[in-house]
Amino acid sequence: MVGSVAAGPARGAKDGFATLRLVVACGVIGFHAMPLTGDYDGWGWGQHWYHYGTLTVAAFMAMSGFFVMKTWERDPNLVRFWVRRALRIMPGLVVVVLLAALVLGPLVTTHSTGEYFGQSRTWSFLWHNALLFPQQYDLPGVFADNPYPAAVNGSLWCLPLEVLGYALVTVVGLLGINRRRPLIFLVAVPFGALLVVHVNGLVDLPDTVLLLPVNPLLQYLAIYAMGIAAWLYREKLPLSWWGVVVCVAIEVFVYPSPIADVTRAITVPYAVLTIGTKLPSWLCLPNWLTVASFGVFLYGFPVEQTLVWLGADHPWQVIGIGVPIAVVLGLGSWHLVEKHALRLRTALTERGPEPEPRTEIIPVVPAADPPTVELPALRPFYATRQGAARRERN
Numbered sequence: 001m002v003g004s005v006a007a008g009p010a011r012g013a014k015d016g017f018a019t020l021r022l023v024v025a026c027g028v029i030g031f032h033a034m035p036l037t038g039d040y041d042g043w044g045w046g047q048h049w050y051h052y053g054t055l056t057v058a059a060f061m062a063m064s065g066f067f068v069m070k071t072w073e074r075d076p077n078l079v080r081f082w083v084r085r086a087l088r089i090m091p092g093l094v095v096v097v098l099l100a101a102l103v104l105g106p107l108v109t110t111h112s113t114g115e116y117f118g119q120s121r122t123w124s125f126l127w128h129n130a131l132l133f134p135q136q137y138d139l140p141g142v143f144a145d146n147p148y149p150a151a152v153n154g155s156l157w158c159l160p161l162e163v164l165g166y167a168l169v170t171v172v173g174l175l176g177i178n179r180r181r182p183l184i185f186l187v188a189v190p191f192g193a194l195l196v197v198h199v200n201g202l203v204d205l206p207d208t209v210l211l212l213p214v215n216p217l218l219q220y221l222a223i224y225a226m227g228i229a230a231w232l233y234r235e236k237l238p239l240s241w242w243g244v245v246v247c248v249a250i251e252v253f254v255y256p257s258p259i260a261d262v263t264r265a266i267t268v269p270y271a272v273l274t275i276g277t278k279l280p281s282w283l284c285l286p287n288w289l290t291v292a293s294f295g296v297f298l299y300g301f302p303v304e305q306t307l308v309w310l311g312a313d314h315p316w317q318v319i320g321i322g323v324p325i326a327v328v329l330g331l332g333s334w335h336l337v338e339k340h341a342l343r344l345r346t347a348l349t350e351r352g353p354e355p356e357p358r359t360e361i362i363p364v365v366p367a368a369d370p371p372t373v374e375l376p377a378l379r380p381f382y383a384t385r386q387g388a389a390r391r392e393r394n
Contacts, residue, residue, distance in 0.1 A: 016279030017063060018290035020272060025296040025330075026323050027056045028155065029304060033315035033322070036304050038147030054216075054261075055251075055268060057158055060297075061220045062269035063276065064165055065227020072173045073231075080349040081173075085166045087348075089159065089294075090130075091341035092333050096298040097129045100152050101139060104302060108309055110141035125152075132160045134211045143305050155301040158220070160212055165224040172228060181232045188225035188265070191218050196262050215261065222265040230273050239274040247271045294338065295330025296323075303329065 031053035033039075072081055101122060109116045116122055119140040128136040137151035148154075168187070177183045195218040197203045205214050230237055247267035254260045304322045312318050 015287065015290065016284055017067075017276035018287065018293065019279060019283070019285045020059070020276050021063065021293040022285060022290045022296065024056050024059045025293045025300065026326075028053070028297065029300040029322055029326060030315075030319050031056060032154070032301055032304055033318040036146070036148045036301075036308055037313055037315050037318055039315055054219075054264070057216075057220060058223050058264050058268040059272045060158070061161070061165065061223045062227040062230070062272050064162060065169070065224040065269075066231045066273060068166060068169050069172070069178065069228045069231040072169050073178060075349075076173050078170065078174070081170065082166070083349055084345055085163075087341045087345040088338075089162065091337050092294055092298055093156070093159065094130050095333070095337050096153065096302075097126055100302055101125050104306065105139045105142050105152070108142055108306065109139065110144045116140055129153075129156060132163060135160065143309055146305060146308050148305070148308075151301070152305065153298075153301045155297055157212075158216075160210070161217065161220050161224075164210070164217075164221060168221065168224060169228060178228075178232055181229075184225065184229045184232055188222055188229060191222035191225060192262060192265055194218050195222060195265075196259075219261050219264065223269060226265055226269040227273075230269055237273070239270075239277055241274065241278065244271045244274050289327070289331075291334040291338075292327050292330030295333030296326045297330075298333060299329040300326040 068085070071084065075081070105122065106113050106116055111119070116139075121136070121138070121140050125136050125139050128134060135156060137154060137157075138149075139152050142152050143149050172178055172184065172187065177187065194203075194205070195215070198205050198215065198218065208214060209217055247270055250263055250267050251260065254263050300322065303326050304318050307318050307322055312321065
C-alpha cells in the first residue's frame, strides 16, 4: 500500500496522471454547470459546490508543479524551457480564443454582425486573452441573456496562474533550490503564511495582485510549490491509499472554515500524486482519450454557455450533453493543433546528437640534427580531444 512517487509511466503504458487530468477537466465542467444554469445553491449543497470547484484547480496546479519541475531538471536551459512551455499552452489557447471571437460570437450575440465586429471589445478579446495579462472574459452581446452573462470562457482565468507557476520553477532552477531541496519550503511557506493571515483577517492585502485575485493567487502558488517539492522529494515521499483517506477526512473536517484554503496546499498535492502514481491500470483510461484533457479544459466553458443559450436549464442537462461535446472538441484540439505544436517544440528544442569521439593526429616536426651529434629519430606523438553533448530527453 505504501510506495514512492514514480518519475512517470513507461512509454506506451497507461498513465494514471493522464487519466486524472481528464477526469478533473470533466469535473470542472460539472462545477461550472451550477452557476452557468443559475443554480447558485448547487443542488441544495449551498456553497459546497465552490469548495469542490477549488479542489479541481488545486489538482491541476499540484500536477503541473510536479511535472514542470521534472521538465526543468531534464534540461535546465532557460530559453528551451520557456519555448516548451509556450508551445504547450499557447497554440490551443489562441485557437479557442479565435473561434470564440470570430465564429461563436457572431452566432450568439444580440448585436448585428456589423455592430459586433465594429466594437473594440471584440478585437481586444483576442489579444488580451492571447497575452494572458490582463484577460477579458466578455464579448459584445455574447450570452447576454444567460444566467451568467459575464464570461464567454471563464476557465481561462487560471492560465495566468499556470504561467506564474512556470516562473516559479524558473526561479527554483536558476537559484539552484532544486539542488538544495529543503530550500523549496522557503518558497512554499511564505505563500501559505500570507494565505493564513489573509483568510483570518490578520492582514489587509489588496484584492488583486498581478491582475489576479489575491486569495487564489496565494493558495494556488503554494500548491504549485508543494507540487515542485513533491518532485524534489519523490524518492522519499511515502504514498498510501490510507493517506488519501486521511486527506479526504481532513478536508471534510476543516470545511467550511477558512483554514480549508490552507490545508488544501498539503492534502490535494498528496492525494493527486498518490492517485496518479498508484491508480490500477484497469482504471486508467486509454491514451487516445486522455490526450483530450487540455482541450476539454479550453472548450468546456463555452460549450456549457452555448447549451444554456440553446435552452438547457438544469446542471445535469449541461453536464450530460456538454462533457461528450467537450471531449470531442478536446480530441480535435489535440490532433489538429496541440500535437503539431509539440512536434514543432521538439524540432525547435532538439539538441543535436552526441558526436562520435574525434581523434586528431598532430605530428611533431623534429628539429634539425646538430652537425656534429647524431640523434635518434624523434617519433611523432598523438593528442586527442573529445567533445561531448547531451541529447535532449523530451
